[in-house]
Amino acid sequence: MTPEPRSGRPRSSSREVLSEAACELFLEQGYDATSVSDITRRAGVSRSSFFNYFAAKSDVLWSGFDEQVNAAARRLRGGEAVDAALTGIGDGLAPDALALAITNADAMGIAGELDRDRAVRQFRLQRELAARFVRDGMPQLAAEVRAGALAAAVLAAVWAWADRTAAERVLRDLLATTIALA
Structure with missing residues (x-):
């Protein structure tokens, strides 16, 4: 019996995807106007995924x-x-x-x-x-x-x-x- 494939982004790429999404948003709308929710929405990951990698937006x-x-x-x-x-x-x-x-x-x-x-x-x-x-x-x-x-x-x-x-x-x-x- 083979294990079920895990859904979601691979752990190794999520940090990079979140960083890219954050930088895009910081350039588009500024740092202060960008929320963690904006970043996770752009990256296509959950808010809890963000906090698996980062303690804060900065x-x-x-x-x-x-x-x-x-x-x-x-x-x-x-x-x-x-x-x-x-x-x-x-x-x-x-x-x-x-x-x-x-x-x-x-x-x-x-x-x-x-x-x-x-x-x-x-x-x-x-x-x-x-x-x-x-x-x-x-x-x-x-x-x-x-x-x-x-x-x-x-x-x-x-x-x-x-x-x-x-x-x-x-x-x-x-x-x-x-x-x-x-």
Whole structure:
């Protein structure tokens, strides 16, 4: 007896479909005017499916980056060299909803939201880095300052990468450059 085929979209594609639908709607009607219901209707999935992937509307834009930062945090906790863990954020981060949002922030009406979300993610990365530096024996204040500079460098690289339509330069190379500057 063969199992019944499952209905609905395959789990692996729903996140991408939701991101595409959200970006289309943000461009068409603006970020604030777009509801989660609008996104799910456009994507052809249920509202509960949306929340299987994202905690909030803004997370649609950040999911790829968040996955890369989570992986970098695991590598940092596992003892990987800081520079390698941070440049690794660029591995597998393809131009996605975040890059589109960065390059079209004004058209989407999302510039303020991006700034707030960028700050949250920058601080989260800073906390991970500072904890690593303290574990390695660095004094707390020095760890916070170094971590803040590196976290800012990572987000600056992502913005520069996206702002150049994400095709001119490899993100990993931009990360290496900004990390060296920090």
